[in-house]
Amino acid sequence: MTVASRxxxxxxxxxxxxxxxxxxxxxxxxxVDDVSFTVPRGRILGLVGESGSGKSVxxxxxxxxxxxxxxIVGGEILFQGRELTGMRPAELRQLQGNRIAMIFQDPMMTLxxxxxxxAQMIEAVRAHSAASHKQARELARDTLGMMxxxxxxxxxxxxxxxxxxxMRQRVAIAIAMLHRPDxxxxxxxxxxxxxxxxxxxxxxxxxxxxxxxxxLIWITHDLSVVAGLADEVAVMYAGRxxxxxxxxxxxxxxxxxxxxxxxxxxxxxxxxxxRLRQIPGMTPNLLTMPPGCAFAARCQxxxxxxxxxxxxxxxDTLRQVRCFHPGQPAVTAEFA
Amino acid sequence: MxxxxxxASTAQADPQALRRESPWRRVAADFFxxxxxxxxxxxxxxxxxxxxxxxxxxxxxxxxxxxxxVMDARLAPGAASGTGTYSYWLGTDxxxxxxxxxxxxxxxxxxxxGVGSALIAGIAGTLLGLLAAYAGGRVDSVIMRTVDLLLSxxxxxxxxxxxxxxxxxxxxxxxxxxxxEWAYYARAARGQALVESRREYVEAARGQGxxxxxxxxxxxxxxxxxxxxxxxxxxxxxxxxxxATLSFLGLGVPVTEPSLGLLIANGYQFMLSDExxxxxxxxxxxxxxxxxxxxxxxxxxxxxxxxxxx
Numbered sequence: 001m002t003v004a005s006r007x008x009x010x011x012x013x014x015x016x017x018x019x020x021x022x023x024x025x026x027x028x029x030x031x032v033d034d035v036s037f038t039v040p041r042g043r044i045l046g047l048v049g050e051s052g053s054g055k056s057v058x059x060x061x062x063x064x065x066x067x068x069x070x071x072i073v074g075g076e077i078l079f080q081g082r083e084l085t086g087m088r089p090a091e092l093r094q095l096q097g098n099r100i101a102m103i104f105q106d107p108m109m110t111l112x113x114x115x116x117x118x119a120q121m122i123e124a125v126r127a128h129s130a131a132s133h134k135q136a137r138e139l140a141r142d143t144l145g146m147m148x149x150x151x152x153x154x155x156x157x158x159x160x161x162x163x164x165x166x167m168r169q170r171v172a173i174a175i176a177m178l179h180r181p182d183x184x185x186x187x188x189x190x191x192x193x194x195x196x197x198x199x200x201x202x203x204x205x206x207x208x209x210x211x212x213x214x215x216l217i218w219i220t221h222d223l224s225v226v227a228g229l230a231d232e233v234a235v236m237y238a239g240r241x242x243x244x245x246x247x248x249x250x251x252x253x254x255x256x257x258x259x260x261x262x263x264x265x266x267x268x269x270x271x272x273x274x275r276l277r278q279i280p281g282m283t284p285n286l287l288t289m290p291p292g293c294a295f296a297a298r299c300q301x302x303x304x305x306x307x308x309x310x311x312x313x314x315x316d317t318l319r320q321v322r323c324f325h326p327g328q329p330a331v332t333a334e335f336a
Numbered sequence: 337m338x339x340x341x342x343x344a345s346t347a348q349a350d351p352q353a354l355r356r357e358s359p360w361r362r363v364a365a366d367f368f369x370x371x372x373x374x375x376x377x378x379x380x381x382x383x384x385x386x387x388x389x390x391x392x393x394x395x396x397x398x399x400x401x402x403x404x405x406v407m408d409a410r411l412a413p414g415a416a417s418g419t420g421t422y423s424y425w426l427g428t429d430x431x432x433x434x435x436x437x438x439x440x441x442x443x444x445x446x447x448x449x450g451v452g453s454a455l456i457a458g459i460a461g462t463l464l465g466l467l468a469a470y471a472g473g474r475v476d477s478v479i480m481r482t483v484d485l486l487l488s489x490x491x492x493x494x495x496x497x498x499x500x501x502x503x504x505x506x507x508x509x510x511x512x513x514x515x516x517e518w519a520y521y522a523r524a525a526r527g528q529a530l531v532e533s534r535r536e537y538v539e540a541a542r543g544q545g546x547x548x549x550x551x552x553x554x555x556x557x558x559x560x561x562x563x564x565x566x567x568x569x570x571x572x573x574x575x576x577x578x579x580a581t582l583s584f585l586g587l588g589v590p591v592t593e594p595s596l597g598l599l600i601a602n603g604y605q606f607m608l609s610d611e612x613x614x615x616x617x618x619x620x621x622x623x624x625x626x627x628x629x630x631x632x633x634x635x636x637x638x639x640x641x642x643x644x645x646x
Contacts, residue, residue, distance in 0.1 A: 063543055097544030104543075109536035114359050114558045123554065124544045159358060175544065 010081045012183050012215035013039040013062070018075035020054075020061045029286045031057040031070065033239040036312075039183070039232075042213040044206070046230030046247060048220060048262070050283055054239040055219045056105070059185045062217075063102050064092045079183065098128040101176035103169075103186040110172045111160035117171055118156035124175050143174045148204055166197035173201065180212050187219045202229050223262060227251055235259045238284055238294035241312075245319030255315060255326035257299050293323070301325040363562075366639040376631025383625055387443040394437035395422040399592065408432035410606070413613050427613040429602055435613060438599055439621045445595040446625065449506060450576035453513035458568045460514065461521025462560070468522065469529035470552055480526065483519040491516045492581060499587045509588050513575045524567055528560040535559075562640035569633035573626045580622055596622040 020032040032054045039045045049055045060066050062077055064084060077084040079100060084092065104110040112120055121140035125131055131139065137156070144152035147170045160168055169189060176184055186205070190198040206229055209216045218230055226233050226247060233251070234244040235258065243256040254260040261279040281298035284290070293299070296306040305324040314320050315327070367373055386393055395417075396403050405418045413427040413435075426435035468479040486494070495512050502508040532538065533556055541551050580597030582588035584604075589595045594602070596618045603614025 065539060065543060093545040093547065095545070096542070097546070102540070102543040104536050104540055106536055110540040112537045112541070112555050112559070115555070116358075123546060123550070127544055127546045127550075161359075172540070175540075 011038045011040045012080060013217070014076075014078040015058075015062065016076040016078070018058065018061060018077060019073050020057050020066055020070060021073045022070045024069055024287075027287045030239050030289070031286065032061060034075075035236070035239075035241050036075075037232075037234050037241065037244060039215040039217060041182070041215055042209060043232065044209055044216040044218060044230045046218050046220065046226030046233040047236060048223060048226055048233060049236035050221060052283055052286075053236040055236045056187050058236070059102065059187050059217060059219050062183075062185055063096065063100065065102070094128070097124060097176075097181075098179045099181050100183045100185070101179070101181040103173050103176045103184065103189040105188045106192060111168060113160055115159075116156070117158055117160065117163075121156070121171075121175055121178065125178055128179055139178065140174075143178055144171065146177070146208075147171075147174045148200065149174070166193050166201070169193060169197075170201065173205065177208060181214060183215045183217070184209075185217045185219070188221070190225065191220070191222070198225070205229075223251065223266060224268075235262070238289065239286060240294065240322060241320075242295065242322045243320070249319060253327065255319065255321040256295075256323045257301050257325070258295050261298075363639050367635055370635050370638075372631055373635030376628045376635070379624065379628040380632060383443060383628060384447065386440055387447050390437075390440040390444055394434065394440050396434045396437045398433040398438045398441055399594075404432045406432050410611050410614070412611075413617075426617045427611075429599075429614045430606070435599075435617050438594070439596070439618050442594055442596045442599050442618060443621060443625065445506065445589055445593055446576050446579060446597070446622070449509055449513065449579045449589075449595065450572045453510045453517060453575045453579075454568050454572040456510070457514040457517035457571070458521050458564065461518035462525040462557075462564055464518065465522035465525025465527075466529050466552055466557065466560075469526045469533065470548075476526075479522065483522050486516070486519040487523075491578065495578065495582055496585070496587055499582060504588065504590045506589050506593055509579055509582065512582075513578060516578070517571055517575065520567055520571060521564060524563050525560055528563055529556050532556045532559045566633065566637040566640055569629065569636050573629040573633065576622070576629070577626055596625075 015038070016036050018032055018035045019030065022029040022031055035054070035058055037045060047055045047058065057066065057070070060070075061072055062079075062084070064087070066072060072085050075085070079095065084095075111117070118137060118140060121143075122133060122136040125136035125139055126133075129136075141152045141156060144155055149155055149167065149170055155163065155167070155171070160171075163171065169192075173186075173189065176186075184205075190201055193201070202225065205216065208214060218226070220226060230247045232245065233247045234241045235250070235256065236242065237258050243250060243254065243259045250259060251263060254263055258279070264277045265279060267276055279298055284294055284297065290297070292308055293302075293306040293310050296302045299306070301323075303325065308324075310322050310324050312320050312322050313326070321327075391397065398404070408415075408418050408424070408428050409430055409432040411424050411428045411432075413425060414423060415427065416423045417434075424434050424436070426439070428434055429438065464479050468476040495516060498512045498515060499508060502511065529552075538551060538555060541555050546554075576596075579588055579595060580600070583595050583597030584601040586601065589598055591598070599618035600615045600622070603611070603616070603618070606612075606614050
């Protein structure tokens with residue numbers, strides 16, 4: 001571990017102007033476009049957005065797992081002050097799984113179906129340490145126990161298909177936790193689980209982040225998960241962060257109309273018998289993005305100014321928003 | 337721990353049950369649930385055992401010239417030998433060889449050639465297929481165009497060309513069959529590896545910082561095996577018939593090591609003079625062997641095909 005990681009002034013992760021593009025036959029697809037955020041030690045960032053908003057690609061970019069035709073075309077990813085983009089594969093592999101770990105979306109798919117749980121966990125341990133087979137197995141068992149898995153010894157001998165979904169996801173999270181990483185990127189890991197197991201996993205993950213000082217990026221489309229778990233939230237739309245700030249402030253007083261729309265479309269906020277609210281229109285096709293604000297076509301506050309692309313502005317020191325008309329009920333009220 | 341999870345996991349708590357549930361054991365259980373497949377497997381086992389223990393089972397070593405009696409030539413099935421010590425159950429050929437003994441010794445050659453070539457071709461083809469899938473680009477193109485080229489020629493023609501060049505011999509036949517067959521495995525292995533390498537568990541393994549070599553051999557290869565096993569089992573049968581064809585045409589194994597195909601060829605000239613047994617019984621043996629292998633192979637295909645699994 002470097003000295004820098006102990007120093008609280010250097011954040012665990014700093015992403016600056018990250019741009020990841022997919023060069024497809026139909027044209028260049030800017031999946032992630034100018035994304036910047038910081039995650040300090042022991043803090044949890046919720047990365048929220050619809051399908052295709054670029055939140056998963058952001059996670060994959062940090063992990064160095066973007067495959068052709070995708071490519072990081074610009075920006076910096078600083079992990080404990082070290083630049084990750086352009087790092088040699090061998091050097092990056094030292095960090096992957098060891099200091100930076102990822103938990104994937106589908107617990108059914110992330111475990112190898114023909115390998116027993118112990119074989120997979122031992123392999124993950126020994127990829128980064130000189131531990132003996134026996135030591136590695138003990139570490140695997142202890143980590144499973146830490147994730148609240150009953151009788152971990154028997155789970156170790158199981159094949160993935162013999163475990164329930166919740167159990168499998170906890171095994172996947174345990175694999176991510178094996179080396180007590182400094183940063184975990186969780187890509188919608190609880191989406192496929194039922195709410196009781198989801199709540200349990202969330203509380204365990206939160207506890208682990210606090211205890212070990214692990215920084216966490218929780219990618220999700222579920223605002224209620226973010227509300228309960230994260231310290232900070234960043235809302236992505238069409239490859240860009242449109243709003244960012246402390247989770248309570250953003251959810252209570254959303255500045256960007258898209259954030260407001262997301263919160264408004266939560267069914268729990270509706271009165272009984274009332275029609276469910278939704279954001280009209282669809283996410284734009286990234287290949288044929290109109291110039292100007294990407295959300296303009298669906299926005300109620302749209303005005304002539306929105307033909308230009310809005311820049312990030314900070315209404316106060318903690319919050320950032322990418323909108324010409326932040327935090328206003330309607331544009332007419334302002335100009336009337 | 338929540339009560340929900342405990343309830344869900346009690347069914348899995350028995351360690352005995354866990355061990356029985358490995359993927360391969362499930363396949364085995366599925367396999368044995370088919371009566372025809374078990375019949376094929378038993379038949380195949382009998383044939384293999386008979387071939388292995390041929391010297392103990394047969395009354396005569398048909399290639400030890402000292403044991404042959406030319407006076408016994410072309411005897412009908414069931415005839416007693418000249419010395420009266422045993423009878424020729426399936427008759428004798430033109431040199432007084434016991435057909436039954438000849439079949440078991442021939443089966444040895446046929447099975448060795450079939451299994452040997454399928455194994456070597458399987459290993460070589462799988463590795464080349466994985467290499468093509470993993471390396472991509474020019475390596476992929478070169479390997480796969482070679483595969484296309486090989487598969488676009490009729491195999492019997494290519495085999496005759498190679499053997500005409502190499503000359504007769506068991507090893508040469510094996511080599512020829514390997515050259516002909518690796519392409520099937522390579523194509524299947526590449527396709528399967530490309531599918532598997534897109535799976536999330538491979539992505540997850542990469543995210544754990546596990547080296548590429550370990551991912552290919554430890555994670556991707558085991559998941560590619562089921563279709564390759566099916567191809568292998570059916571290719572053994574194909575190799576045996578192809579070898580029989582080549583030997584029948586006089587291009588395969590030498591007269592000193594006759595396979596079933598050569599035995600059939602030996603009796604061919606007597607077919608029209610009512611001495612049918614010299615060709616007929618080796619032919620039946622070949623048929624039974626190939627059918628037995630195909631019964632096993634077909635069931636393996638059903639059991640291992642992910643699309644047919646519930």
